[in-house]
Amino acid sequence: MAAAKNHLHQCLTWAREEVLPKLDGLDEYDVRRPMTPTGTNLLGLVKHLAFYEASYFGFVFDRPYPEPIPDVDESFQNRDSMWVRPEESRDQVIDDYRSACRHADRTIEALDGDAVGHVPWWGPDAIPLFNVMAHMLGETRQHLGHMDLIREQLDGCVGYDVSPLSDRQQVEFAAQWRRTEEAARIAGGRPAVHENPQV
Template sequence: MLDDVIDEFAKDYLHSDLRELREALVRKLDGLSEYDIRRPMTPTGTNLLGLVKHLAVSEARYFGEVFGRPFPEPVPRWDDLSQRGVDLWATAHETREEITSRYQRAWAHSDATIAALKADSPGHVPWWPRPDVMLFNILVHMLTETARHAGHADILREQLDGGTEMDPEALARRGLDEAYWANRRAEIERAAKAAG
């Protein structure tokens, strides 16, 4: 009995964090142009809209086929090498609304799977070395994956326009304005040069 209570607490806790990260990731697109949300910001092409698209596919796959609850829309096959990486960027014909809406539909499907299953419900991930898993494993995996990509999105957004998730008014009240950040960056640059 106590194990069930602990399992449900853990499931609810992880699920709550996953929900918050999903919302934060989508907010990173707010106020940016179509070009900026698609713009490759790293040598490997990492971009904001591509991160959203990738996580839509990941959630659809991990909370869908892994538990025999397939997402009702087509998802690239995990074993189709010709499709590797296509979920990491948006074509010119895919709209922001299509991709974010698909992500939100994947959330709803994932949320239904999470609600329907116990934390120790079995699943099977054929592309993992140890393919037999529980819902708990997939919750931890997707929370980690989403947090990782939300961190990427934080950096990309800051590079694009200086935007952060931090409340600008609260930062200003604490004296953390543009001058503060310019001084902080200069201090860090001096330390880096001195160490180099």
């Protein structure tokens, strides 16, 4: 169990390291503005992940996070943690995420993988730390996928270091877009389109 727990912790650490670079080079509006009809935005996702790290590795294992976080009760709605108020600074949201991850790491390092906590919103059963770590890894990777798509829509930057596409990559991805669009149109019985409006 110890080796598996350590491996899972390393995977979670790698995933976390990809979160904050998604904000690099963007102004205050672009990191905060809603990019989907449900309001998903980059800085809100960081805030949401900080809340989850603090909740799952604090409250769940009776190792309270030292800073105030929302109560997960009947009135709580997940979307409340996924947007950033004007008076909340980017630096504060980033600091909160880093602090929550450090607190989570202390919990992970202090407990065995089969140590149990209680996640009231999952039901009455006791939940091993290992399961909570796997859940948090899934949450982080899921929201990294959202962040990848948002960043690409904002300025075309892709990848771990959100680098702009090179001229060669732009040509290659334009060809990929055409192949994908053509296949979709054939499958859907729609007329062909030969240009990528995104490029």
